[in-house]
Amino acid sequence: MRKPVDLGDPDRLYMVTGGRSEADASLDLVTLIVSECEPSPGMQSEHVRILELCRHPTAVVEIAAELKLPITVVRILLGDLCALGKVSARHPRAAASVAGLPETALLQEVLHGLHNL
Amino acid sequence: MGSTTSELPSQRTPLTAAAETGLKIVVVGGFGVGKTTLVRSVSEIRPLNTEEVMTQAGAGIDETAGVERKTTTTVAFDFGRISLNDRMVLYLFGAPGQERFWFLWDRLFAGTLGAVVLVDTRRMEDCWYAIDRLEHHGTPFVVAVNRFDGDEKRFSLDEVRQALALGEHVPMIECDARVRASGKEVLIALVDHLYTRALAKESTA
Ligand SMILES: Nc1nc2c(ncn2[C@@H]2O[C@H](COP(=O)(O)OP(=O)(O)OP(=O)(O)O)[C@@H](O)[C@H]2O)c(=O)[nH]1
Ligand SMILES: [Mg+2]
Numbered sequence: 001m002r003k004p005v006d007l008g009d010p011d012r013l014y015m016v017t018g019g020r021s022e023a024d025a026s027l028d029l030v031t032l033i034v035s036e037c038e039p040s041p042g043m044q045s046e047h048v049r050i051l052e053l054c055r056h057p058t059a060v061v062e063i064a065a066e067l068k069l070p071i072t073v074v075r076i077l078l079g080d081l082c083a084l085g086k087v088s089a090r091h092p093r094a095a096a097s098v099a100g101l102p103e104t105a106l107l108q109e110v111l112h113g114l115h116n117l
Numbered sequence: 118m119g120s121t122t123s124e125l126p127s128q129r130t131p132l133t134a135a136a137e138t139g140l141k142i143v144v145v146g147g148f149g150v151g152k153t154t155l156v157r158s159v160s161e162i163r164p165l166n167t168e169e170v171m172t173q174a175g176a177g178i179d180e181t182a183g184v185e186r187k188t189t190t191t192v193a194f195d196f197g198r199i200s201l202n203d204r205m206v207l208y209l210f211g212a213p214g215q216e217r218f219w220f221l222w223d224r225l226f227a228g229t230l231g232a233v234v235l236v237d238t239r240r241m242e243d244c245w246y247a248i249d250r251l252e253h254h255g256t257p258f259v260v261a262v263n264r265f266d267g268d269e270k271r272f273s274l275d276e277v278r279q280a281l282a283l284g285e286h287v288p289m290i291e292c293d294a295r296v297r298a299s300g301k302e303v304l305i306a307l308v309d310h311l312y313t314r315a316l317a318k319e320s321t322a
Contacts, residue, residue, distance in 0.1 A: 030139025113201025
């Protein structure tokens with residue numbers, strides 16, 4: 001039988017995601033997630049972990065690494081939490097700009113940061 | 118670093134509350150070329166490992182059921198992090214250059230600033246595919262030659278450029294992926310290259 005989320009450990013992942021396979025495509029690997037509330041009793045354990053981790057801004061890919069879950073599964077979980085307003089997402093720069101900065105200004109900031117390493 | 122066995126998240130320094138913009142750079146190259154080493158040498162956190170899964174229509178048709186077979190592939194990659202300033206944080210991804218990985222390129226690395234192709238001159242052919250794919254995707258990149266101690270031939274950068282049929286516009290740099298200052302120079306070479314390109318684009322716009 002095929003499960004909606006056809007992944008490494010189907011049973012576990014099926015439970016984690018409630019059987020859905022539609023990941024939130026707007027969540028980039030480096031979208032920074034921030035908790036908007038504390039975990040509440042009865043929440044599923046992955047949601048609790050995410051809300052704890054994201055007390056500080058945390059990238060989607062870091063959340064996946066911490067939870068040891070595939071990116072797709074984490075996107076599904078985060079999509080739920082976003083929809084409920086329990087976390088917010090700081091999306092990476094749009095194609096060419098951050099806050100209206102031209103590409104060159106952005107890259108200058110990156111260079112500056114790297115020189116300071 | 119490295120010797121601790123604890124995996125508590127508290128071992129990692131969290132980002133500051135002001136962090137708002139995530140950026141990506143991808144390091145690609147053949148097996149064992151030093152991708153993880155490079156990421157580790159410049160990262161402020163111990164490199165973390167994660168994976169993505171992909172379900173693909175299989176090549177064959179299942180003869181008994183007559184349905185298309187699907188295969189699930191897992192690709193693993195590691196990453197590190199550099200806080201550039203209070204607001205901007207750069208993530209560095211070490212990605213194996215093999216074929217199945219490129220099916221996931223858009224899902225994982227769309228919007229990347231650019232790429233570093235890491236080359237071991239004893240196995241130059243290992244990066245041909247990656248270079249071809251980056252060109253195909255229009256992702257700007259630099260080529261970094263990771264110098265290994267056991268490499269007796271030590272091809273010059275010009276020789277490597279010829280062997281890889283790289284155009285003059287592709288910057289090349291030598292590095293020792295184990296050394297932080299050297300890894301930093303590689304990243305700066307890439308971002309310098311991106312800056313020059315962006316400047317040229319803006320002046321013609
Ligand atoms: N001498 C020397 N050794 C290096 C250098 N860079 C990496 N190594 C060694 O080469 C080996 C492979 O390096 P990794 O960083 O694991 O390579 P990788 O590309 O991440 O490998 P995979 O993820 O397995 O494809 C390790 O034992 C490193 O210590 C270098 O610049 N010089
Ligand atoms: Mg590696």
